[in-house]
Amino acid sequence: MKNTPTLASLADDLENGRTSARKLVDECLARIADSSGEGARAFLHVDAEAAIEAAEAMDRLREVKAAPSPFAGIPVSIKDLFDIKGQVTRAGSRALEDSAPADADAPVVARLRRAGFIVIGRTNMTEFAYSGIGINPHYGTPKGAWQRGVGHVPGGSSSGAAVSVVDRMAHGALGTDTGGSCRIPAAYNGIVGFKPTQRRVPLDGGVPLSFTLDSFGPLARSVGCCAVLDAVLANEAIVPLQPRPIKGMRLAVPTTVALDELDDEVARIFERALETLSRQGALIERIAVPEFLDIGLMNAKGGFAAAESYAWHRYLIASKGNVYDSRVSLRILRGESISAADYIDLLGARKSLIARATVHLAPYDAMVLPTTANTPPRIADLADDKAFTKANLLSLRNCSLINMIDGCAISLPCHRKGEVPVGFMLAASGGSDRRIFELAAAMEGVIRV
Incomplete structure (x- = not known):
């Protein structure tokens, strides 16, 4: 995936003034709004105003050398399974539409924000995360990257998460994985998906499928991108990734x-x-x-x-x-x-x-x-x-x-x-x-x- 932006390349562009958080957010919002794309099916909610305000704040912080991390200002998507303060968590279902808005971010969402990532919107998913296919009869099914004119499934349950990344509507995504829901859509769309060891990432603030098997993990364009996001989700230091020699593996x-x-x-x-x-x-x-x-x-x-x-x-x-x-x-x-x-x-x-x-x-x-x-x-x-x-x-x-x-x-x-x-x-x-x-x-x- 040459010439495809990674978190590292975007962080370098931000640091060296080749782009800005506002520009990145505007580009993602434009792709989401493109009527010829999958934005209307990949996202269930987009808070453009809040994303723009957050981006402008990150740009101001970077100007005074106070950005919370090198990745501050990069837009990411959040699966509809997670609490975002002030928003209703529907988990891809009509049954939760009348629920009260969340009074706090899920810990994983809060950790992403604390690192300066911009929440661009909530992504579509299999209802209550209970399928690996990604079909949603309530909100529509985003078409996967493969032969889009034909219409193949995106994989699930983190369907919109994968499509948001592959279509550059976000530069990383927060998903869940109970039996493959980060890895399956990653595989079906030609990106990377990671399932962490469950105990490393807190499960609070997410609608459960199986509290024994649930894990919260990232989908992104490269191994390095997933490693960065995983470290943030686990509240660990972001350490440069050193590839192991293939010889002898x-x-x-x-x-x-x-x-x-x-x-x-x-x-x-x-x-x-x-x-x-x-x-x-x-x-x-x-x-x-x-x-x-x-x-x-x-x-x-x-x-x-x-x-x-x-x-x-x-x-x-x-x-x-x-x-x-x-x-x-x-x-x-x-x-x-x-x-x-x-x-x-x-x-x-x-x-x-x-x-x-x-x-x-x-x-x-x-x-x-x-x-x-x-x-x-x-x-x-x-x-x-x-x-x-x-x-x-x-x-x-x-x-x-x-x-x-x-x-x-x-x-x-x-x-x-x-x-x-x-x-x-x-x-x-x-x-x-x-x-x-x-x-x-x-x-x-x-x-x-």
Whole structure:
């Protein structure tokens, strides 16, 4: 993505007077307002006046050498799942439209603002974040970057987040990831998406899907961009990213579950990326990961997402279930039949899963696997519920493996110009976030060549 702005290049332009925060905001607002683009479907709310005022404030601070960070003045988008002071958090649903406005920013939003990032608007999403496809029947579905004239799904649930970045309506995005909702839309749109270790980033101020599996993470144009945003979200120092040498990397390709039912183009492009890394000296080993077989059994009744979303939604869905997307309410209501004993069993099974997977993966720097088993489906092909369900499962399957083992993961584009977007995922056990960034930073420049 040569000549595509990154956070680092924008920060340099701001520092050296080649652009201003006001100019960046004006450009993003113009793209959002462009009737020929996806802005009307990618964004549910745009507070142009507040964004302009914030940009002008950052420009004044930079003039007197008081900018809160080098990135102050760069516009970012916020998924509609997060509280923004004075705004209603709808979570992509009509059921929350009459809720009271938030009285405070979510901690992650507050941290972005504190670093000087400009909140450009709230992005569209799958209702209540309960799908990897990105379709929203209430507010429309933004078309993904691939063959836009045809109309392919953007991936979900952070659909508008990815489209806002790829279309330069924002220069980074805040998303969530319960089973791939940062990584799937990143893969489908040819950008980078990161799922942090859950415990690093506070979950307050976001509408939950599964408080066991939810993570809050960034979508952006490069590994370095995601690393900057992740550090801000985790309230950590922004440290220059040092790519690790590819030669000598120990990479495990899980042959259990993760390579099943791959679309032909996904399999071909993924294998090509592996060959490229191998030629550069990476040590790639294909391994069985029997722990992954347990996950299907754990999710047989709906798993954590069904149980925990039902607990949150049960009163709302009783009073306003008629305005829910039926595909979403059906999945939530599966949680009604999960007993307390079932849920306790789930907790115990996951604890064992995490412990066993951590030991199994310890000898490797990372696992590598396709982000999704499928390429972005056409929106028109998913009107049928069976087709939707199949595509949704294939989009979520690989990503959700990492949430279940409490890991961290990043999705990098590995397709070449003119090819269908395919994501290449690096993943590791929880707490390995920095290592994943360093590995990914080395890979991103070579796996698409």
